[in-house]
Amino acid sequence: MGFLKQGFSGALAAVMVLTSGGLCVGQSVTIHAETKAKTYEDYKKVLNYTAEYQGYEAYKEGLENVKRPETSYEINGADYVTCEGMEPEVLTDYEGMEGTSVYTEESGMLTYEVDIAEEGMYEFGISYYPVAGNGSSIQRSFFVDGELSYRELSLIEFSRVWVNTSDIWDEDNQGNDLKPTQMEAPEWLFSRFYDQDGYVTEPLSIFLTKGKHEITVVSRREPMILHSIYLQNEESLFDYKTVYEQQKKDGVSDTSGQSIEIQAEYATKKSSRMLYPVQDQSSPAITPYSAKELKNNSIGGNSWRLTGQWIEWEFDADADGFYNITLHSKQNFVKGIYVSRKIMIDGEVPFEELNHYGFTYDSTWKMTTLSDASGEPYRFYLNKGHHTLRMQVVLGDFAGVISDVQSIVTELNSEYRKIIRITGVSPDEYRDYQIEKRLPELEGELKVIRDELDEVLNTLDTLGVAGSEETVIITMRDQLNEILRDTEKITKMVKAFKTNVSALGTWITNAQQQPLQLDAIYITSPDQKVTEENGSVAAGVVHEFKKLFYSFIVDYNAIGNVAEEGEDSRTITVWIGSGRDQANVIKALIDETFTPETNINVNVQLVDMNTLLQATLAGQGPDVALQVANGTNGTVATSSTGTTASSNDLPVNYGLRSAVVDLTQFPDYEDVVKRFRESAVEPFMYDGALYALPETQSFEMMFYRKDILNELGIEIPKTWDDMKVVLSELSKNQMSLGMLPTELTFTSLLYQHDGELYNEDATASALDSDEAVNAFKTYCEFYTDYKLDRETSVEQRFRTGESPIIIADYTTYNVLEVSAPDIKGLWGFTALPGVKEEDGSINNISASTGLACMMMSGTKDKEASWEFMKWWLSAEIQTSYGEEMEGLMGEAARYPTANIEAFANLPWPTDDYEALEAQFANVKGIRQVPGSYFTWRNVNNAFYTVAVADEDKRMQPREALYEYLEYINAEITSKREEFGMKTASDAKQ
Numbered sequence: 001m002g003f004l005k006q007g008f009s010g011a012l013a014a015v016m017v018l019t020s021g022g023l024c025v026g027q028s029v030t031i032h033a034e035t036k037a038k039t040y041e042d043y044k045k046v047l048n049y050t051a052e053y054q055g056y057e058a059y060k061e062g063l064e065n066v067k068r069p070e071t072s073y074e075i076n077g078a079d080y081v082t083c084e085g086m087e088p089e090v091l092t093d094y095e096g097m098e099g100t101s102v103y104t105e106e107s108g109m110l111t112y113e114v115d116i117a118e119e120g121m122y123e124f125g126i127s128y129y130p131v132a133g134n135g136s137s138i139q140r141s142f143f144v145d146g147e148l149s150y151r152e153l154s155l156i157e158f159s160r161v162w163v164n165t166s167d168i169w170d171e172d173n174q175g176n177d178l179k180p181t182q183m184e185a186p187e188w189l190f191s192r193f194y195d196q197d198g199y200v201t202e203p204l205s206i207f208l209t210k211g212k213h214e215i216t217v218v219s220r221r222e223p224m225i226l227h228s229i230y231l232q233n234e235e236s237l238f239d240y241k242t243v244y245e246q247q248k249k250d251g252v253s254d255t256s257g258q259s260i261e262i263q264a265e266y267a268t269k270k271s272s273r274m275l276y277p278v279q280d281q282s283s284p285a286i287t288p289y290s291a292k293e294l295k296n297n298s299i300g301g302n303s304w305r306l307t308g309q310w311i312e313w314e315f316d317a318d319a320d321g322f323y324n325i326t327l328h329s330k331q332n333f334v335k336g337i338y339v340s341r342k343i344m345i346d347g348e349v350p351f352e353e354l355n356h357y358g359f360t361y362d363s364t365w366k367m368t369t370l371s372d373a374s375g376e377p378y379r380f381y382l383n384k385g386h387h388t389l390r391m392q393v394v395l396g397d398f399a400g401v402i403s404d405v406q407s408i409v410t411e412l413n414s415e416y417r418k419i420i421r422i423t424g425v426s427p428d429e430y431r432d433y434q435i436e437k438r439l440p441e442l443e444g445e446l447k448v449i450r451d452e453l454d455e456v457l458n459t460l461d462t463l464g465v466a467g468s469e470e471t472v473i474i475t476m477r478d479q480l481n482e483i484l485r486d487t488e489k490i491t492k493m494v495k496a497f498k499t500n501v502s503a504l505g506t507w508i509t510n511a512q513q514q515p516l517q518l519d520a521i522y523i524t525s526p527d528q529k530v531t532e533e534n535g536s537v538a539a540g541v542v543h544e545f546k547k548l549f550y551s552f553i554v555d556y557n558a559i560g561n562v563a564e565e566g567e568d569s570r571t572i573t574v575w576i577g578s579g580r581d582q583a584n585v586i587k588a589l590i591d592e593t594f595t596p597e598t599n600i601n602v603n604v605q606l607v608d609m610n611t612l613l614q615a616t617l618a619g620q621g622p623d624v625a626l627q628v629a630n631g632t633n634g635t636v637a638t639s640s641t642g643t644t645a646s647s648n649d650l651p652v653n654y655g656l657r658s659a660v661v662d663l664t665q666f667p668d669y670e671d672v673v674k675r676f677r678e679s680a681v682e683p684f685m686y687d688g689a690l691y692a693l694p695e696t697q698s699f700e701m702m703f704y705r706k707d708i709l710n711e712l713g714i715e716i717p718k719t720w721d722d723m724k725v726v727l728s729e730l731s732k733n734q735m736s737l738g739m740l741p742t743e744l745t746f747t748s749l750l751y752q753h754d755g756e757l758y759n760e761d762a763t764a765s766a767l768d769s770d771e772a773v774n775a776f777k778t779y780c781e782f783y784t785d786y787k788l789d790r791e792t793s794v795e796q797r798f799r800t801g802e803s804p805i806i807i808a809d810y811t812t813y814n815v816l817e818v819s820a821p822d823i824k825g826l827w828g829f830t831a832l833p834g835v836k837e838e839d840g841s842i843n844n845i846s847a848s849t850g851l852a853c854m855m856m857s858g859t860k861d862k863e864a865s866w867e868f869m870k871w872w873l874s875a876e877i878q879t880s881y882g883e884e885m886e887g888l889m890g891e892a893a894r895y896p897t898a899n900i901e902a903f904a905n906l907p908w909p910t911d912d913y914e915a916l917e918a919q920f921a922n923v924k925g926i927r928q929v930p931g932s933y934f935t936w937r938n939v940n941n942a943f944y945t946v947a948v949a950d951e952d953k954r955m956q957p958r959e960a961l962y963e964y965l966e967y968i969n970a971e972i973t974s975k976r977e978e979f980g981m982k983t984a985s986d987a988k989q
Contacts, residue, residue: 047218062361076227088105095186096188113214118141127228128189133222135883140153144215152204161267161270165181165182178278208231239353247322252320255526258323262389267299274303284534291550291936298519300517300518311390313388314387326524340359340393401456413800417444479500572622574624598867648928652929676900685971697897702716720833746779757935780946818890830915934967
């Protein structure tokens with residue numbers, strides 16, 4: 001495999017419908033003699049290294065003057081010539097679409113043939129139906145003649161259609177509006193192909209010579225029904241002045257006296273479930289307004305920030321003619337730059353300027369009439385009747401700038417790796433590394449990057465960007481100038497260089513965000529004036545006084561409906577400490593489904609979970625505590641993503657003290673625990689009792705940089721012995737493995753060496769076994785012999801390339817997807833390395849941890865609490881919660897649910913889900929016993945005695961482990977005596 005380093009319902013002009021009778025076979029076919037046939041696995045290998053391919057702009061070089069034929073081609077979805085990896089189903093007249101279509105699964109490939117009559121550039125498009133899946137956007141890759149023509153075709157996203165289940169808002173008993181549930185409303189859609197990152201604003205095209213060609217569609221995520229693939233060119237848009245003058249010549253005139261008001265929160269359709277109405281109390285000018293209650297009075301904000309997201313509204317015009325469009329909007333999210341929207345009426349962009357209309361920063365709500373650069377309002381022609389208005393997130397004028405900065409960051413990271421291969425990450429500033437001699441090309445390459453940064457700054461100045469948005473780029477440019485004045489000084493700047501490159505990567509992340517919030521849309525005749533009501537300074541002052549007053553009488557810790565206990569009602573209290581967003585989502589789900597179905601009221605309180613023990617002892621605790629884990633300092637900790645490096649010892653510790661309820665007393669508990677893997681349940685069981693149920697489960701996996709390993713010719717290690725060989729190679733290039741010394745890492749190695757933490761009857765530690773000592777020795781060697789960094793963030797080192805392989809919690813995937821756009825497509829993840837067994841198999845067990853749901857012993861209604869726990873941890877609710885959190889906070893908040901069925905419903909790309917499932921098959925929980933909280937503490941103390949202590953105090957691994965083993969056993973014995981259990985000495989007698 002070679003790498004290259006470098007409107008739907010409208011009639012189609014001269015459409016040629018191609019038919020070839022599809023037959024599903026086990027392999028693809030060769031269309032051209034010179035094109036190598038590829039299997040599904042071959043295509044997947046290509047997609048694993050897409051960052052190595054040229055981008056669309058590079059692909060177009062030399063093709064600018066190539067003809068764009070008027071002839072169009074339609075390839076029917078059912079007319080595939082081969083397929084592999086899926087079982088497509090041909091459908092006839094599906095959902096009103098005449099003719100045949102094909103149901104395509106979320107993985108696999110279909111291949112089509114097309115006979116091109118005229119050479120030229122053709123735009124891609126498809127008509128599709130977003131059939132039900134996991135609710136995320138649909139992803140496909142497209143190959144032409146067995147090759148990936150350019151990188152952007154490796155991942156094309158197709159949106160779904162979401163609507164509110166009701167436009168009449170329900171309220172809680174505090175008068176607050178409840179967020180309406182979002183539901184899919186699938187329909188047939190037509191979509192051209194666009195760059196998923198938004199860097200290329202025009203539709204993607206492909207150059208095709210005359211003759212037969214092969215188009216292969218590879219499924220990446222979610223199923224869909226494909227009706228047709230189109231190769232056709234849309235007409236170029238004219239600018240506003242040209243369109244307006246032509247319409248006036250055609251006799252169109254201004255309307256008079258017309259005024260249409262659309263409350264933006266009542267959007268008809270949207271592309272994402274996260275685009276639901278939001279509540280804003282920042283101004284009295286919003287409609288509806290309340291300083292006390294939370295009202296669904298706007299839409300957008302941070303949830304409407306990602307490229308490609310769209311919202312659509314419907315309205316009716318009562319007269320033909322010209323109208324103005326005014327938006328009551330707020331853009332106080334991105335300072336110094338403007339955010340952009342593509343604005344469409346009836347599915348078409350009216351004129352060129354609306355391909356990316358900018359909304360500038362303002363700290364308050366304001367009326368924005370869509371206007372030209374001089375401030376003259378645009379006139380939109382609308383005929384009498386029904387219309388749609390759609391606004392879609394685009395990067396607009398900043399697309400090229402962000403793309404350029406991303407390329408610059410990639411180049412800078414490459415230069416950084418070249419430098420640290422000579423100097424290391426912490427160079428001796430007094431040593432002469434002879435940089436100029438050893439890297440003679442460095443100066444020239446840095447000059448090119450410096451000039452590219454100057455070009456970016458010039459472009460930003462042209463766009464009117466100033467202030468903090470330029471500072472990061474200026475700082476990087478200035479540092480390059482300083483290095484170029486004396487290259488040898490770079491040894492003193494390595495750390496600052498790394499910091500500035502990372503800051504540039506963060507700049508990309510921030511610049512890609514395009515949030516905008518809308519309160520209302522006004523479509524009016526030019527003679528109608530639109531003014532902002534209650535927008536005066538005086539109204540704002542009164543508003544602030546109202547909010548201050550209500551802050552004394554409204555309990556902001558109570559979420560949603562607040563129920564009082566009574567004779568005719570059952571009420572329980574649930575505590576959550578992870579955050580208000582999480583609490584709001586949980587409470588909304590309770591009010592929508594749990595309380596209506598069970599008639600059990602639930603009071604949700606947002607509290608500091610460190611008070612759980614004290615409150616329980618004082619009889620003031622909750623009935624149920626959610627998202628509970630044990631912190632490394634012995635206190636309760638929670639996490640919005642479910643990641644934690646600590647043990648799950650708190651439920652068992654509480655259980656042994658009768659502070660939580662043993663869930664085995666409920667007759668259906670065995671059916672409930674089947675929802676989870678045994679590894680997720682194990683930490684919460686002791687001596688036949690079950691003291692909690694798992695909410696989340698996370699474990700470590702191995703992340704790797706595809707580009708760097710490919711550059712160094714390193715294969716992904718399968719075992720720890722392989723890893724040690726890789727470490728030697730990385731060390732030659734001043735790189736290393738990123739693996740922090742954590743409980744999960746040590747316990748995984750212990751399990752892989754067939755060791756255990758405790759003996760069978762839990763009376764003593766089992767860390768004195770040969771297996772445990774060997775595991776501990778291996779664990780220590782990574783930090784003594786191979787000098788692994790014990791403190792620096794592995795994500796940061798992974799991003800810069802200092803650690804092209806890291807061992808980290810699998811939820812790191814979400815963080816990298818969102819916060820590291822500069823290495824997008826350059827990395828992957830797979831199962832942990834393991835230990836080779838005698839039979840040749842590899843034991844790659846990964847220890848797991850997670851958050852728990854506990855029923856406190858003080859509950860007055862165990863049955864009601866149990867009903868709530870079963871409801872909360874059901875597949876349906878866990879799926880809904882995960883979807884809501886991801887919709888609210890983006891991919892970084894993807895919920896690592898412990899529910900097996902709900903985990904399968906998360907919107908993972910197919911290949912990544914398969915990697916996770918492969919590791920899930922070898923996951924083991926950390927067993928808890930009385931006094932187990934002392935285990936990791938002392939194993940860690942033993943580790944630091946081996947790896948960190950002064951030379952005269954340093955100990956050998958076996959010696960250190962045995963010394964601290966005494967403390968572990970002493971604590972286990974002490975706790976067993978406290979609870980009246982047999983100790984190790986009793987067992988011997």
